[in-house]
């Protein structure tokens with residue numbers, strides 16, 4: 071299989087909206103189903119190519135792996151720094167930002183906005199751990215900074 075065919079196979083996945091917050095490895099697995107000889111390096115190269123063309127959105131996380139999204143319009147991402155979950159959130163560039171970009175004679179291509187934090191599940195998990203007096207980071211912090219003992 072030649073290189074342009076491999077590129078076409080990826081393009082097809084993008085057109086079919088199959089790439090929804092997938093890592094390069096996950097895309098590699100998808101492509102391998104129909105192109106058993108495809109190399110991971112080719113996948114990385116083609117992914118970046120489509121990102122440059124504005125057909126794919128690249129989502130950087132706090133982990134080592136970046137994620138790719140074939141939906142490139144009007145949305146931003148909520149990225150959980152704990153479990154790595156990525157959620158879509160509707161986002162349209164506000165008028166003041168569009169004006170600001172235009173004022174700088176900058177040609178807008180696409181938006182790449184990630185809001186990092188903790189998702190609902192991880193927040194709940196954190197709350198559970200805090201109420202339990204377990205030997206995790208939270209109790210370690212307690213030891214470091216002891217609360218004054220309650221006098222009976």
Ligand SMILES: [Zn+2]
Nearest residue numbers: 150153189192
């Ligand atoms: Zn999370």
Ligand SMILES: [Zn+2]
Nearest residue numbers: 139141145158
């Ligand atoms: Zn998305």
